[in-house]
Amino acid sequence: MTEIFYTFNIVMSIDKNNKILFLPGWYPNKNDLAIGSFIKNHAEAINRKIAVDVFYVCGDEKIKSIYHFNKAVINEVDTYILYYRKNNSKHLFSQLVKGFLYVVGQFYGYYRYRKINSKPLFFHVHVLTRAAILPFVLQRFDRGIKYFVTEHWSRYLPQDDSYKGGIRKFFTKLIVKKSQGITAVSENLKYHMNRHDLIHDNFKVISNVAKDIFFNVEELSAKKTNHFVHVSNFAANCKNVLGILSAFKVLQDQGCSFSLNMVGDGDDFELAKAKVVESCLNNVYFSGFLHGKDVVDAISEADAMILFSNYENQPVVITESFSLGVPVIATPVGGIPEMIDDTNGILVQPDDINALSNAVADIITKKVTFDKNVIKEKAYKKYNSSTIAAEFICFYEAGNWSRQHRYAQ
Numbered sequence: 001m002t003e004i005f006y007t008f009n010i011v012m013s014i015d016k017n018n019k020i021l022f023l024p025g026w027y028p029n030k031n032d033l034a035i036g037s038f039i040k041n042h043a044e045a046i047n048r049k050i051a052v053d054v055f056y057v058c059g060d061e062k063i064k065s066i067y068h069f070n071k072a073v074i075n076e077v078d079t080y081i082l083y084y085r086k087n088n089s090k091h092l093f094s095q096l097v098k099g100f101l102y103v104v105g106q107f108y109g110y111y112r113y114r115k116i117n118s119k120p121l122f123f124h125v126h127v128l129t130r131a132a133i134l135p136f137v138l139q140r141f142d143r144g145i146k147y148f149v150t151e152h153w154s155r156y157l158p159q160d161d162s163y164k165g166g167i168r169k170f171f172t173k174l175i176v177k178k179s180q181g182i183t184a185v186s187e188n189l190k191y192h193m194n195r196h197d198l199i200h201d202n203f204k205v206i207s208n209v210a211k212d213i214f215f216n217v218e219e220l221s222a223k224k225t226n227h228f229v230h231v232s233n234f235a236a237n238c239k240n241v242l243g244i245l246s247a248f249k250v251l252q253d254q255g256c257s258f259s260l261n262m263v264g265d266g267d268d269f270e271l272a273k274a275k276v277v278e279s280c281l282n283n284v285y286f287s288g289f290l291h292g293k294d295v296v297d298a299i300s301e302a303d304a305m306i307l308f309s310n311y312e313n314q315p316v317v318i319t320e321s322f323s324l325g326v327p328v329i330a331t332p333v334g335g336i337p338e339m340i341d342d343t344n345g346i347l348v349q350p351d352d353i354n355a356l357s358n359a360v361a362d363i364i365t366k367k368v369t370f371d372k373n374v375i376k377e378k379a380y381k382k383y384n385s386s387t388i389a390a391e392f393i394c395f396y397e398a399g400n401w402s403r404q405h406r407y408a409q
Contacts, residue, residue: 019051021113021120023134025127026152027056029081034233034264034289038152038185038316039126041209044075045385046392053120054079055113057105057131059086059098067105069112082109099130106134122180122396123147129168132175139178148399149175149182150206152313154238156192157334159311163196176200180399183392185314186335202399206391208316210383213296214323215376226258226364229302229326231295231317232309234266240308240351241272247308247356249279254357256364259283260306263290263298300324304363310350312336322379325372329359344375 022043026036043052060068060083068083084101087094123135125147135147155162163169176182181202184190190205232239241262248260262272265288276284290298299305305321305328312334319339321328328345330336340347346368348355362368381387 018118018121019053020046021123022052022054023123023125023131023147024054024056025125025131027054027058027079027081029056029058029083031058031060031062033291036126037291038208039150040074040077041211041316041385042126042150042388042392043077044211045209045389047077048385049389049393052077053113053117055109056081057102057109058083059102060084061086061088066101067108069109080109080113082106082112102130103133107137110134121146125149125179127151127153129172129175132179136175136178146180146400148396149179151182151184151189151193154189154311154313154334156189156196156198157311157313158192159333169196173197181395183395186338188335188338189313202395204391204395204398206395207383207388208314208319209385209388210316210319210323210379212385213292214320215380215384217296217300217324223303224259224301226256227261227302228258228304228306228360229261229263229299230306230308231263231290231299231320232266232307232315234264234268234272236267238310238312239266239268240310241268242275243351243353244306244308244356245272245275245279245281245284247353247360248284249281250353250357251360251364252281254361256361258360258364259285261285261287261298261302263287263295265289295320296324299326302326304329304345304360306356306360307331307336308348308350308356309333309336314339319379319383322375323383325376327363327370327375329356329363344370344378 024036024039026039028035028037028040043054046052054077058081063083063085066085070081072079082105084105086098125132125135128149128151132149135145139145154160176198182200183204183206184193185208187205190203230244234241251258260283273286287298299321305317305326307315307318307328307330309331314335318328318330322344328340330340330345330347331350332347333350337347346359348359
């Protein structure tokens, strides 16, 4: 009953001119269609219940002007992107100029946004810390400004360990403290943020979203025999795509028959292609970056998704794979153990090539089997857009109550 009241209360307080404004640190843009796609999924899910706009500040090496403000309507979400001229030099002065242009761009872009929109009901920051500068500063002048935070970044994890610097940590703690609440995409990420003293009364774990296209496939692509897929950004030191290829080389040497589709691109893309040639690996091919129906087809035709990461938060490709009834072989890092059990996948230790090859072999030989309908049903209950949107609405309401309660004390 309480949850129903929360939902009714916040929805009734919002009309088409009273929106949530997402402020993402990462978001798909003209230069990178993949970055922050999970944030875009959150925006689209919540927009079905509450009106959401997105405002994103993004560096661009190609623009001639200092700033370029762009608006687009993407999947019914009004999306505003301010591109600023970026220099990729690592020189300290260039880095300071880039930071200055970003911060000024936040306020200039918000000024442009407000010329055509009313004041948002509240802000929702995705990815700390700099994306929160705008609402944090505005709050100093207007006590009516409220903002929430969702964190996706793995930098708090020991394996990443890039959350450093006294000044950064001081302002991050202050920004979290002044927010109405914070969410993380896994219990593991929440634990490590708490370990860094990022604590809040209203700290929830809310999952990534599997888009409806993954649940609403009327007819899945025909399964290929002993076929596997990997989908990632090929990030160096994280995704371990070379380790995946080493495991499949072991299988090939053992006489196993298989095919492997490597989907995506990024840091280790060319290294991975070179390793396939060097190892004389057969039936391994690279699809490059895919999205929409193409990635649905690529995953659904596989016997299993392979993810051999050294560290992670909550990979959205796992939620997508489960939504299609495809099991996952992955490492027990970050939030992955919260997602995988005996009904939907196999866990192997990071960088254990033999364990990965054995897990793949178990699926090839049918020693281990999975019920795709069980996987899909379980995924729908946890990752569909309506469920995630409802969790965010309750989170927003809890944040309003929590802050009011603290002021009353």
